Amino acid sequence: MIFKYRPVTVITELQVPQGLELDAEQWAGYFQPLVHAEGHRGTVWGRSQKEPGIVLLVTLWDHPDELRNFQDSPCNQLFRESLLAINAIQVSYHEAFRRENWFSYLERSFVQLLWVYLPAAMTSEQKTQLSKFHGIHTPALGPSIPASQSRSTRTPHKIWATQTESWRSQEARLMLWAHFWRDEKAADFRFYTEDYITRQDKIEALFDVLVEAGALEWKEDFYQFHKVSHL
Known part of the structure; x- marks a missing residue:
C-alpha cells in the first residue's frame, strides 16, 4: 500500500447558536463523524471575535483524495445531519494546500x-x-x-x-x-x-x-x- 501525503486544509465558516459549546463533551460529539474519518489529521474550532454567531472550523487532511472520499461517504451525511440538528448553517467553504506547518499553531495562539x-x-x-x-x-x-x-x-x-x-x-x-x-x-x-x-x-x-x-x-x-x- 502506498501512503499518500499531500496535506490539504478545509476552512469552513458555520453560523452556530451561541452557548452550544459550553457542554464540551456534547459539543465534541457533533463532530465525531468528521474526526474519525480516514485521512483526518485534526480539527480545531474557534468563535469569531467580531461575529460571535460564527464558528470557524479548520480541518487538516492527509490528501485531497481522502477528503473527497469523506465527502462522498455516509459519515459526511451523518455529520451534516448532526450540524443541522443544532441549526448550524455553513456560511463559507474553502480549501487550501498546506505548504508550511502552520496548522499546529492554531490551537496554541x-x-x-x-x-x-x-x-x-x-x-x-x-x-x-x-x-x-x-x-x-x-x-x-x-x-x-x-x-x-x-x-x-x-x-x-x-x-x-x-x-x-x-x-x-x-x-x-x-x-x-x-x-x-x-x-x-x-x-x-x-x-x-x-x-x-x-x-x-x-x-x-x-x-x-x-x-x-x-x-x-x-x-x-x-x-x-x-x-x-x-x-
Whole structure:
C-alpha cells in the first residue's frame, strides 16, 4: 500500500447558536463523524471575535483524495445531519494546500486572520508588492530570552484558497493572512508605530500593502482555537 501525503486544509465558516459549546463533551460529539474519518489529521474550532454567531472550523487532511472520499461517504451525511440538528448553517467553504506547518499553531495562539479577496488575475506588480511584504513581524529575541516572552508563536503566513470564486461580480481568490500571537494582549503589537514620520502604525502599513496589491475587499477577525477531541 502506498501512503499518500499531500496535506490539504478545509476552512469552513458555520453560523452556530451561541452557548452550544459550553457542554464540551456534547459539543465534541457533533463532530465525531468528521474526526474519525480516514485521512483526518485534526480539527480545531474557534468563535469569531467580531461575529460571535460564527464558528470557524479548520480541518487538516492527509490528501485531497481522502477528503473527497469523506465527502462522498455516509459519515459526511451523518455529520451534516448532526450540524443541522443544532441549526448550524455553513456560511463559507474553502480549501487550501498546506505548504508550511502552520496548522499546529492554531490551537496554541491567539490568531488574527485577515480575509483578503484579491483579483484572480493579478498584475506582476501587484504580485511583487504582496510577496515582498511578509506581514507584521515581531522583533527577534536574544539568545538569553526565552521564546515564551515573544509576542508571536510563529511568523505570519499567507494561506491561499485553491479555487477562485465570484466576488461582487468579479473573479477573485481568497487569501487568509494569518498572524499567530501569544495572546490577545500581545496582538496589540499591531498598533505599534511603523513609520515615525507619518505616525502610521503596523496594521495601517499592512492595509496599505493590500491596497497596492489591488485587494477588492478585506476584513479582520480574531479566534481562540480549540481542538476537537475523539470521544
